Amino acid sequence: MALREIRTIGDPILTKRSKEVTGITDRTRELIEDMIETLYDQNGVGLSAVQVGVLKRIVIVDVSEEGDEPVVMINPVIRAADGEQDGYEGCLSVPGKTGRVKRPNHVIVDFLDEDMQPQSMEGEEVFARCVCHECDHLDGKLYTELVEGPLKDVESSEDGQEDDSDSMSPGRESD
Numbered sequence: 001m002a003l004r005e006i007r008t009i010g011d012p013i014l015t016k017r018s019k020e021v022t023g024i025t026d027r028t029r030e031l032i033e034d035m036i037e038t039l040y041d042q043n044g045v046g047l048s049a050v051q052v053g054v055l056k057r058i059v060i061v062d063v064s065e066e067g068d069e070p071v072v073m074i075n076p077v078i079r080a081a082d083g084e085q086d087g088y089e090g091c092l093s094v095p096g097k098t099g100r101v102k103r104p105n106h107v108i109v110d111f112l113d114e115d116m117q118p119q120s121m122e123g124e125e126v127f128a129r130c131v132c133h134e135c136d137h138l139d140g141k142l143y144t145e146l147v148e149g150p151l152k153d154v155e156s157s158e159d160g161q162e163d164d165s166d167s168m169s170p171g172r173e174s175d
């Protein structure tokens with residue numbers, strides 16, 4: 001396993017559409033392992049393959065409290081989305097920034113697992129926000145296109161802890 005470099009806003013690859021995965025090779029498995037390691041290294045809640053420079057429709061999502069339950073979604077498709085949530089989110093590819101984005105509050109997402117078996121997951125709030133955000137990456141879209149109001153600098157927390165700029169923070173109230 002190895003950490004991979006995260007592409008940041010301005011890199012043209014982030015505007016490209018990622019391709020469907022048609023089969024799992026050793027390279028794909030290695031990519032997935034590296035993505036998981038990179039996600040945790042950055043304390044993120046989601047990462048798409050394009051963010052490490054690979055145009056494959058693969059995302060990793062982990063919104064668990066402990067941050068130890070990575071879900072690998074290959075060729076994810078949001079089958080249903082409803083409700084609305086309004087909150088701040090951030091992106092590992094847009095370091096140090098956060099902005100307010102409206103997202104559905106509930107989604108059902110179909111995808112293939114690492115054995116190319118069809119799976120489905122349903123979730124609300126952080127999960128729904130994260131899945132929408134990562135699926136947008138696969139279509140070459142960044143959340144900065146959806147932000148309402150200004151893109152803000154992430155304030156460092158006052159208690160000296162590492163700030164949370166890398167993770168999305170939909171639970172945070174907007175002012």
Ligand SMILES: [Zn+2]
Pocket residue numbers: 090091092093133137
């Ligand atoms: Zn992102």
